[in-house]
Amino acid sequence: MDADEAGVRRRLAARKQQRTRDNLSEGLFEQQVLGLARLLGWKAHHVRDSRHVLMGDIGYPDWTFAKGGNVIIAELKRESGHLTDAQEEWLSDLGWPPGSQWLQSGRLQVYVWRPSDMDQGRIQAVFQGTMERGE
Secondary structure, three states, rough: HHHHHHHHHHHHHHHHHHHHHHHOOHHHHHHHHHHHHHHOOOOEEOOHHHHHOOOOOOOOOOEEEEOOOOEEEEEEEEOOOOOOOOHHHHHHHOOOOOOOEEEEEHHHHEEEEEEHHOOOOHHHHHOOOOOOOOO
């Protein structure tokens, strides 16, 4: 295989991975994140659909994880998914800056995660405590 053919194969593989990531359901993505969290010893709480809460305000992020006094609050979205206004309000009130993908403040961390974050190892790095600020 020559260099041109290898380059074409790499580009085709990257496109296939992008299509797979774009089509990954939020439910399957949630299962992947939950499995990783449990494997690494985190407790998890899921808000199924905050639009139908019995008490409280709509838009609360999907997942809250806790371990050893550390708390991660994460909204999981499909690769092309958008935040609702209510979700943006909650995230803002939690200190998450609009236009950013994460906030880390002491022992509270707030994220909007997408399948590409899992693919690139960012979610695992957060759960393992190895992600540096600004990554």
